[in-house]
Amino acid sequence: MRGMAALTVSLMLVGWLAAVPANAALKAGVARASITPLEAGIPTQLGGYGERAGKPAEGIHDTLYAKAALFDFEGKIAALVTLDVCHLPKALVEESLKKASIPGLNYENVMMVASHTHAGLEGMSMDPRNVANNPHIGIFNQDILDFASDRVAQALREAQAALRPVTVGAGAVTLPGYNRNRRHDGAPTDEDMTAVRFDTEDGKPYIVLVNYTAHGTFAVPETMQISAEWAGAMQRTVEELLGPGATCMYTNGPEGDVAPAKGQGGSRIEMWENYGRHIGNIATHLAQAISTRPVSEFDVLMRWVDLPEKQGAPDFLKIAGDEYHVTPEQLDQLLATMFPNQGPLYALRINDFAMVTFPGEPITAIGLPVKQALRNAGIQYPMIAALTNDLIGYILTEDEYHQSGYEVTASFYGPKLGETILAAATELAGDVAKDAR
Numbered sequence: 001m002r003g004m005a006a007l008t009v010s011l012m013l014v015g016w017l018a019a020v021p022a023n024a025a026l027k028a029g030v031a032r033a034s035i036t037p038l039e040a041g042i043p044t045q046l047g048g049y050g051e052r053a054g055k056p057a058e059g060i061h062d063t064l065y066a067k068a069a070l071f072d073f074e075g076k077i078a079a080l081v082t083l084d085v086c087h088l089p090k091a092l093v094e095e096s097l098k099k100a101s102i103p104g105l106n107y108e109n110v111m112m113v114a115s116h117t118h119a120g121l122e123g124m125s126m127d128p129r130n131v132a133n134n135p136h137i138g139i140f141n142q143d144i145l146d147f148a149s150d151r152v153a154q155a156l157r158e159a160q161a162a163l164r165p166v167t168v169g170a171g172a173v174t175l176p177g178y179n180r181n182r183r184h185d186g187a188p189t190d191e192d193m194t195a196v197r198f199d200t201e202d203g204k205p206y207i208v209l210v211n212y213t214a215h216g217t218f219a220v221p222e223t224m225q226i227s228a229e230w231a232g233a234m235q236r237t238v239e240e241l242l243g244p245g246a247t248c249m250y251t252n253g254p255e256g257d258v259a260p261a262k263g264q265g266g267s268r269i270e271m272w273e274n275y276g277r278h279i280g281n282i283a284t285h286l287a288q289a290i291s292t293r294p295v296s297e298f299d300v301l302m303r304w305v306d307l308p309e310k311q312g313a314p315d316f317l318k319i320a321g322d323e324y325h326v327t328p329e330q331l332d333q334l335l336a337t338m339f340p341n342q343g344p345l346y347a348l349r350i351n352d353f354a355m356v357t358f359p360g361e362p363i364t365a366i367g368l369p370v371k372q373a374l375r376n377a378g379i380q381y382p383m384i385a386a387l388t389n390d391l392i393g394y395i396l397t398e399d400e401y402h403q404s405g406y407e408v409t410a411s412f413y414g415p416k417l418g419e420t421i422l423a424a425a426t427e428l429a430g431d432v433a434k435d436a437r
Contacts, residue, residue: 026295027072028166028198030207030247031158033151035083035121036064036226037144044226045125045138047086048118050323051221054135061225061269062232064120066148067249068155069198069207070102072163077102078109078300079159080209081152082249084120084228086216088112089127090340090390092149099153102160107389108302111346111357112152113251114387117216117229121148123391129338136324137334166198166206169292170353170381175282179214181364182259183405189213189258189364190371194383195283196353197290205246208238208287211355211383212279213253213367214260218272225269230260233276234283241284248283251355251385254367256394256407299349301432304342305424307392308413310335313404320409339412343392345425347432352380354432356425357388362395363407366422373426377433395421 037044043056064084071078081096093112097105114123124130124138126145133139172194181187190213198207216229228235231250238248262278263271312331313320320326326334346357354374358366367384374382394411401408401415411417 025165026168027163028069028207029159029162029164030067030069031155031162032065032067032247033155034063035066035085035148035151036060037147038226040147042143042147044144045122045141046119046224046226047122047124047138048217048219049221050136050325054139055224057226058224059226061119061227064226064228066152066155067247068152068159069249070156070159070163073295073298077104079105079111079156080249081110081112081155082251083112083114083152084117084232085114085123086116086118086120087114087123087387087391089123089129091128091145092126092152093389095145095149096152096156099149100156102156105156109300111385111388113357113385115216115228115231115250116252116255116387117219117227117231119216119219119223119225119227119229127338131337132326132330132334134324134326134330137326165201167292167294168196168198168350169290170194170196170350171286171290172381173282173286175212178261178279179258180261181257183257183363183400183407187364188368190253190367190384193283193286194381195286195290196350197287197292199292205242205287207247207249208242208283209249209251210234210238210283211251211253211385213255213258215255215258217259218263218268218275220268223268227272230272230276230279233273234280237277237280238284238287241281242287251383253384253386254362254364255386256361256363256366256396258364297349297351299432301347301428303345303424303428305345305421307341307343308416308420310339310412311414313408313411315404316409319406335412339392340390343421344389345428346388347428349379349432353383354379354381354429355383355385356429357385358395358421358425359388359390360392360395361386362421363397363400365397365400366395366418369422370425370429373429374433377430379433
């Protein structure tokens, strides 16, 4: 296990970096709200598989949550929201913030991160840009967007009301063999688990943020029960073991080509429950070993990146067309309306910890160089968070793009997308890590 060095944390306004007064205190508040539409009788499309053809979920295995952590440092506020969804559109962020109506909180200082469960909400069902009316990719449903954004706004307001002084620390551990590269047998993956722990003034765990890389694909197309999947089981385990008052939040890493490994059980549900509990036990031990201290340094940066020209992959109709039944006309329509011309990147710096986020699914060869750039700049605990604040699809290197495959068919900006994002993310990593040595 790597050294459990103490660190400090705060999510601040974009580009705001200041010397911290000796008596300064970070306040944090956390709250959760169910984002399980079926509880309100709303038919719920599950994300991740075109084979489901938009069929609504048949029941609830476990509750889907939005967990919101709000931070206030000397009047500067920001938030991190983790959600049990396959992915999320920009509209969910915008609608939630409008409804929460918290002064100073905006798209530039809020990071909403999808866990990528393949038994959770279909992001396309919450995206008003989705005009294809194709059930295989999900059909936009205003009721789903309204329900989810109402609940996220509720969690943000309750987190604001729960603000209290906290101390913060972080640590990391390597888990070889618990995930695998699904594009190339034996190829590298991000094997690190990183945890950030927030304690209340009495020294008890209040928030534990866990980052680990794996698709939520124990669920298969035949899985029709709503579930947060292995990441949900992991979070429940951490909360049970740490005891009352502790909230576990989860962000996925560079999971574009990474699947979970070592799943055991007689059914898919048993597999994700067993895997999640095992990862949760490791995360709990990691969190318990972390020491916390008061806040001293922090920074949050946000950049818009101009994306390459939108285009369908050469094998889109041959591969994704079979699963998602997208016609050439629908593909052109979606490229014109649903996928943005710019993508948001965020970077969070907290003493010797820093996180860079992506608005899509970066593969290992994109995520690891950004983590290394953070390390080279003096950051001891680097983290990548995928699927944050919008969806631009898979983010691959040019070499991987030309090798084709499923991931390439869900990459909508041509072979130079990975190079464009990697350059911007590496620059952002350097900026947020400035003076870290």
